[in-house]
Amino acid sequence: xxxxxxxxxxxxxxxxxxxxxxxxxxxxxxxxxxxxxxxxxxxxxxxxxxxxxxxxxxxxxxxxxxxxxxxxxxxxxxxxxxxxxxxxxxxxxxxxxxxxxxxxxxxxxxxxxxxxxxxxxxxxxxxxxxxxxxxxxxxxxxxxxxxxxxxxxxxxxxxxxxxxxxxxxxxxxxxxxxxxxxxxxxxxxxxxxxxxxxxxxxxxxxxxxxxxxxxxxxxxxxxxxxxxxxxxxxxxxxxxxxxxxxxxxxxxxxxxxxxxxxxxxxxxxxxxxxxxxxxxxxxxxxxxxxxxxxxxxxxxxxxxxxxxxxxxxxxxxxxxxxxxxxxxxxxxxxxxxxxxxxxxxxxxxxxxxxxxxxxxxxxxxxxxxxxxxxxxxxxxxxxxxxxxxxxxxxxxxxxxxxxxxxxxxxxxxxxxxxxxxxxxxxxxxxxxxxxxxxxxxxxxxxxxxxxxxxxxxxxxxxxxxxxxxxxxxxxxxxxxxxxxxxxxxxxxxxxxxxxxxxxxxxxxxxxxxxxxxxxxxxxxxxxxxxxxxxxxxxxxxxxxxxxxxxxxxxxx
Ligand SMILES: [Fe+2]
Ligand SMILES: [Fe+2]
Numbered sequence: 001x002x003x004x005x006x007x008x009x010x011x012x013x014x015x016x017x018x019x020x021x022x023x024x025x026x027x028x029x030x031x032x033x034x035x036x037x038x039x040x041x042x043x044x045x046x047x048x049x050x051x052x053x054x055x056x057x058x059x060x061x062x063x064x065x066x067x068x069x070x071x072x073x074x075x076x077x078x079x080x081x082x083x084x085x086x087x088x089x090x091x092x093x094x095x096x097x098x099x100x101x102x103x104x105x106x107x108x109x110x111x112x113x114x115x116x117x118x119x120x121x122x123x124x125x126x127x128x129x130x131x132x133x134x135x136x137x138x139x140x141x142x143x144x145x146x147x148x149x150x151x152x153x154x155x156x157x158x159x160x161x162x163x164x165x166x167x168x169x170x171x172x173x174x175x176x177x178x179x180x181x182x183x184x185x186x187x188x189x190x191x192x193x194x195x196x197x198x199x200x201x202x203x204x205x206x207x208x209x210x211x212x213x214x215x216x217x218x219x220x221x222x223x224x225x226x227x228x229x230x231x232x233x234x235x236x237x238x239x240x241x242x243x244x245x246x247x248x249x250x251x252x253x254x255x256x257x258x259x260x261x262x263x264x265x266x267x268x269x270x271x272x273x274x275x276x277x278x279x280x281x282x283x284x285x286x287x288x289x290x291x292x293x294x295x296x297x298x299x300x301x302x303x304x305x306x307x308x309x310x311x312x313x314x315x316x317x318x319x320x321x322x323x324x325x326x327x328x329x330x331x332x333x334x335x336x337x338x339x340x341x342x343x344x345x346x347x348x349x350x351x352x353x354x355x356x357x358x359x360x361x362x363x364x365x366x367x368x369x370x371x372x373x374x375x376x377x378x379x380x381x382x383x384x385x386x387x388x389x390x391x392x393x394x395x396x397x398x399x400x401x402x403x404x405x406x407x408x409x410x411x412x413x414x415x416x417x418x419x420x421x422x423x424x425x426x427x428x429x430x431x432x433x434x435x436x437x438x439x440x441x442x443x444x445x446x447x448x449x450x451x452x453x454x455x456x457x458x459x460x461x462x463x464x465x466x467x468x469x470x471x472x473x474x475x476x477x478x479x480x481x482x483x484x485x486x487x488x489x490x491x492x493x494x495x496x497x498x499x500x501x502x503x504x505x506x507x508x509x510x511x512x513x514x515x516x517x518x519x520x521x522x523x524x525x526x527x528x529x530x531x532x533x534x535x536x537x538x539x540x541x542x543x544x545x546x547x548x549x550x551x552x553x554x555x556x
Pocket of ligand 1: 397425449
């Protein structure tokens with residue numbers, strides 16, 4: 001009989017596989033102070049029989065044992081005082097899904113010979129042997145044995161559950177840490193993104209950061225191009241730096257398209273050509289869908305210092321994220337460069353248009369632009385002001401495109417009317433350029449480069465510093481180049497005469513601070529006005545001063 005209130009058909013979940021059968025049997029035997037036999041219900045085999053097993057034929061209760069295994073909790077499957085048969089389910093194993101531990105227990109101390117004889121018959125064992133077996137044996141009545149076995153099973157299940165939760169918690173913590181590190185790295189990288197920053201610089205920094213995060217001997221990266229750029233960070237590089245490119249090539253075409261993880265199962269192949277490399281994780285750097293380089297980590301090395309294990313999806317995902325960021329940045333930078341070149345070309349095309357319109361002033365805009373930059377540097381202007389001045393200098397006379405050729409190219413001195421026409425070019429220039437948002441900051445230079453310090457200039461007769469500073473600087477640069485250059489109606493003045501006029505005009509026609517800047521930088525300025533040159537980048541920061549420029553002529 002089975003001591004249970006539930007029908008035998010009731011099915012409970014089996015014990016967790018992670019539980020140790022040996023551990024459960026050990027605990028039962030320690031608690032009951034006698035041995036338990038182990039029965040494989042599926043195969044119908046007694047796996048473990050100990051010397052104090054009273055030779056009971058357990059298979060008489062085979063179907064009840066099967067029920068116990070299925071119900072997943074200890075039960076008394078036979079009770080014939082002074083003996084009972086206690087069955088405790090064991091965790092399933094791959095080849096033995098239904099196993100139980102069974103013990104014959106004495107239910108009362110010192111039972112009478114008659115009672116023992118009766119129980120012997122009921123259990124199918126020899127009476128004399130049973131009497132010897134029972135002598136001095138501890139008694140376990142059913143009301144004590146069943147709760148004890150149940151408590152032991154539940155305690156072990158609870159311990160297993162706690163252990164399993166700890167493992168899960170540890171795993172989740174590890175994943176969270178990896179995710180945090182990945183997010184933190186990407187955040188740091190995105191903070192460092194700017195279109196002025198080359199992806200090589202970004203890659204160097206990323207490789208240093210990745211070497212801190214990824215448990216590896218080293219993190220390596222390469223950007224294709226001329227010249228190619230290779231960067232390495234870590235404690236040890238298992239391949240010479242000049243072999244890294246060949247190494248990556250040997251990983252095959254798939255490594256050019258997606259993240260790749262190779263661990264010991266692959267690198268232990270006899271065909272693996274790099275015995276020093278046991279584990280590899282790589283990610284390609286793609287820009288606009290095309291590979292432009294790659295990132296990789298070599299040799300998994302846990303932070304505890306021992307080798308073993310391997311790279312996985314976490315490292316692959318981290319490298320892919322960083323590679324994507326660098327690839328997108330490279331693509332954006334390319335796009336930015338293309339647009340910048342387009343813009344630069346448009347500006348130089350406009351400058352050429354001015355020169356074509358008034359050949360006597362050929363090169364004037366370029367020289368004014370660079371002289372203005374040199375003067376501004378002398379005055380301590382910042383990068384934005386220098387860029388605005390260069391662009392403004394190139395375009396300051398763009399309004400001359402709208403002036404009648406006959407007036408602009410007149411070889412003789414201009415009449416008052418003709419001069420009035422010429423005086424329209426600053427406002428015409430502003431009108432031409434004002435539809436271009438990227439040129440909004442140079443419009444004041446274009447409009448006001450003919451204002452004078454004493455307010456007698458045009459078009460707005462602005463006095464002293466009411467005129468924008470960059471326009472005042474351009475005005476001096478414009479005058480220096482105009483006076484020193486040949487004109488249709490006169491030769492260019494010697495430098496001594498130009499400087500004499502500048503001195504006399506300081507504080508009247510021109511801002512005295514700008515004139516002072518000229519005298520402080522006069523050799524550089526004169527060099528700029530003497531030497532031919534190719535167009536500079538519109539970003540002044542990309543070329544340095546002390547430079548030189550072409551020699552031509554102009555009209556102020
Ligand atoms: Fe002008
Ligand atoms: Fe000019």
